[in-house]
Amino acid sequence: MDDLGLYAIFDGHSGREVAEYLQSHLFDNILNEPDFWTNPKQAVRRAYKATNDEILEKVVGSRGGSTAVTTILINGEKLIVANVGDSRAVLCRDGVAKQITVDHNPATEKEKDLVESRGGFVLKRPGTVxxxxxxxxxxxxFGDGKLKDHITSEPDIKVKKIDDETDFIILASDGLWKVMSNQEAYDRIGELDDAQEAAEELIEEALSRESYDDVSCIVVVFH
Known part of the structure; x- marks a missing residue:
């Protein structure tokens, strides 16, 4: 029997409903996909879309949404990471922090082109992002029904092998990453063995740096 570890950050905006729905349903939808074990990337992609369709139909009207970064650890050896939005996963290995998710930022050319291809536009007002x-x-x-034609819940997905040199993974909302680089986060907790202590340390450091956004963090230690 396979051993599964399920970890996620859901960062809601304009209300809590979408993030709470994701917490209750997203992993179930992924694991219930019939080809999860044979084609996990395709299964995760379908489950993300199906969950977003459920949210738009059952949960919210024109307002309310959430980012997601999800991690499934299989037998302590294989890591399936997917994300939608600007919450991030950083894999820490042998002294080096490597971001393995994509920040879906309207400032990047690829994401701007995606929005425009769906009939939307990207606007930057003075003093704002x-x-x-x-x-x-x-x-x-996920959600944001008012913008559903111009945004997507299509995830970026990575599959990584966990070996003896892989120390831990950090999952966190953008409130952490706005004030701390990936490597700074690794260096801050690299000597800690307790995952809960490490996550709390990163949150406290982000708050001390006056992060103006909410900060959620999970650290998963592999060895």
Whole structure:
């Protein structure tokens, strides 16, 4: 029997409903896909879309959405990571922090082109960050029914092997990454053995740096 570890950050905006729905349903939808074990990338992609369709139909009207970064650890050896939005996963190995998710930022050419190909636009007002249709500071999210034609819940997915040199993975909302680089986060907790202590240390450091966004963090230690 396979041993599964399920870890996620859901960072809601304009209410909590979408993030709470993801917490209750997204992993179930992924693991219930019939080809999860043979084609996990395809299964995760379908489950993300199906969950977003459920949210748009049952949970929210024109407002409310959430980012997601999900991690499935299989037998302590294989890691399936997917994300939508600007929450991030950073894999820490042999002293080096490597970001393995994509920040779906409207400022990047690829994501801007994606929005425009769906009939939307990216607007940056003075003193603010670029936003889809002048409203949402990310190009991919669950929910956000008012923008559903111009954004997507299509995830970026990576499959990684966990070996003896892999120390831990950090999952965190953008409130952490706005004030700390990937390597700074690794260096801050690299000597800690307790995952809970490490996550709390990163949150406290982000708050001490006056992060103005909410900060959620999980650290998964492999060995």
């Amino acid at each position: 670029p936003r889809v249709d002048g409203q949402l500071a990310m190009t991919r999210a």
